[in-house]
Amino acid sequence: MTMKRFALSLAAAAVLAPAAAAIAKEAHDVPPPHMHWHFSGMFGTYDKAALQRGYKVYREVCASCHSMKQMSFRNLEGLGYDESQIKAIAAEYTVEDGPNDEGDMFERPGRPSDRFPAPFANAKAAAFANNGAAPPDLSLIVKARHHGPDYVYGILTGYEEPPADAHLQPGQNWNKYMPGHVIAMAKPLSDGQVAYEDESPATVDQYARDVVQFLTWAGDPYMETRKRTGAKAIMFLLVFAGIMYAVKRKIWASVH
């Protein structure tokens, strides 16, 4: 039937159109390197050791400017920490609570149920302290960019000397992968900056890989559950569909 051919081409067009759109959109800029990630693909999972290293990089480097307001310490369970470890990590922070019975705000050690404290009181303070460009919240940064993991990796590793004809204002930096190349954030990572507890190399490349993994997890903490549930749901539906196909054939047998 011709209808079938039309249906196929329609489906193909529907799938290809957004992809083509995405390619065209980023044509002016240098696309970030296409990396292979531990979490990509149907069976991809998070590498817990990388998550923990990435969290360390976030805490020691990114967190001085970037908030992660969707995250609570209790979420660190997903990194493989147990309850007492999470309590200890949370207690390293001081959070504001209150008001108490006298109506005053007070400070206390963090608890697992607390959110990650933000480096600035609000967006205006963040912008003021950073030449007018507020550092974005990182909870969803990977989901909020096209090709998020590659994009973040590209930004973190893409700092270069500006070309001779570039006119950078004070407080601006040159990044190969930033759309437009000009970025307010100064090069955040350098070799040896964060001391890893395991054998992983203390290099910018490794830091960037780990922090990307951590940020991907932060934006999509249920990815592994999602994929596992999906496998079960699809298996069930396929078997059910097979049975229904047999039922349908049986019933229609007398008509054909």
Add this chain to the structure above:
Amino acid sequence: MTAGSKSQAGIVTGQVGHSADDGATRRDFLFLTAGSFGAVGAGIAAWPLVHSMNPAKDTLALSTTEVDISKIEKGQSITVMWQGKPVFVRHRTEDEIDQARKVDLSALGDKQEDTARVKKDREAWLVVVGICTHLGCVPVGQKPSESRGDFGGWFCPCHGSHYDTSGRIRKGPAPKNLAVPPYEFLSDTLIKIG
């Protein structure tokens, strides 16, 4: 996800019978399997909807409350919130403990020893949910200025229930003693409720 197919599959098992002799059992088995898959699928698909109404993870994270009791003087009480409810933590005096222990059980409506309402060797500390067991008001008696009722514990202003220094109902319409929440001493100065 398969809610729509359930009823359909359910009907077919009873109705289709193209009176062909051979294969009839096999066909029935097939229809029965299809019906079961529909029913099971619908049931599984319904669970996420139902379970989404249970307390969420951020709510559960607040299901325990840790209370620093180092600053509560003898004879004083504090109120803390636990799972959205007020909890009274009272540091009892020896007199109050004696009073609670002396009571004859037969004088009580809801018969319970004081020792069953406090932790062993921590008799000075009484921890109860501050909700009157009558109709859910919050009894008074936490602050020095407030009435503690006829038995030195708490007094519910709504319908006049009197609680003693063990939080037990002594007079008034309330049917039960103030509930003791699950709690434990993490140290001499820290308790965890919940």
Add this chain to the structure above:
Amino acid sequence: MGSSERATFNNKVVSWIDERLPVFTLMQKEYGVFPTPRNFNYFWNFGAIAMFMLIAMIATGIFLAMNYTAHVDMAFDSVERIDRDVNWGWLLRDIHMNGASFFFIAVYIHIFRGLYYGSYKKPREILWILGVVIFLLMMATAFMGYVLPWGQMSYWGATVITNLFSAIPLVGDGIVKWLWGGFAVDNPTLNRFFALHYLLPFVIFAVVFLHVWALHVSGSNNPTGIEPKGKQDTLPFHPYYTMKDTFGLLVYLVIFCAFVFYAPDYLGHPDNYREANALVTPAHIVPEWYFLPFYAMLRAITFDVGIPGTDIVFISAKLGGVIAMFGSIALLFVLPWLDTHPIRSARYRPQFRLFLMIFLAAFVVLGYVGSQPADAALAGVPLQVIGLLGTAYYYAFFLVVLPWLNKTEKGKDVPKSIYDAVMAAEGKKK
């Protein structure tokens, strides 16, 4: 509704209820023994699939609403909370947001099937019009639903689309302020969109009921476009089509699940994971994919219509775009009176089929144009031009091609009956 003749039931409880409220008789008549053409192909599955998607959307939507906060300060975070903390919240939201797309996919295929087989023709005009009403309601519902997460695309999409109404002469600005409940898209707008987003699906449900009622008055069309002439042309709806629909639905759900579980954000836009910010417009505002062809028609009109050489403008470019977009749907309403050719099915109308396929291609191209920045080009041709050509063909198809084919197309020989067509096809297979 037929209380005249009741079916008989063996089960005593069923029979007791049915004597008092003949719901079982109704079910039996409309879904049990209902005579249905025997020659449906799988394109006839998509009505049932769309119905299922509507129910799935309402079911997940109700439980999402229980956890959603319609306030500009909290909406974004409440959606994140659904994803992170609510039990199975991520699943409900993934089903709901991809469900919108898969509802539209099913409905687009359903509409196309109607076009291909001439299902809008006499006596099914009202059936068709009710369908177009459902389509319009779906668009309104989907648009308002997309605003609720209060991301950047939510906010700016809402701003752009509500601003369309400002193109209306004289009263436009007043209408826009009325829609907003303020001077920009803000908290009152979000609140009313939430209220309406919750209401409209039930309105859709009611119109679907009318749509199905009308269907059961005229009976279904079929791939030959010939009305059934007797028993040999039809089959009882149950079990033949209930089982076939269930099978088709399950296959559809497999594809749906692939998106829900393995690519939940593929059909969305990353910018909607940035919280709405009234001070920063995204570089490139795009609607959800199912609006793209209409969005392209909106942007296709970039010139004023007036008296050349003077400043007199009858229709500004802005108003022209709005008219082009809404007109494209208005045309669907009058389609039964534009195509009055006696043969229904494109199977027997090769010329109609050719133009219809070009129409489909134009629609897909318009979708591509709508997804691109306004100043982009394809193979050196500015998309502006392609968009205008696509829009022109869309209109020409309805207003020129169809009336012209009414007069000129002879068509192929139509089989005498559905039964003959089926037997001829069976014979060919062997």
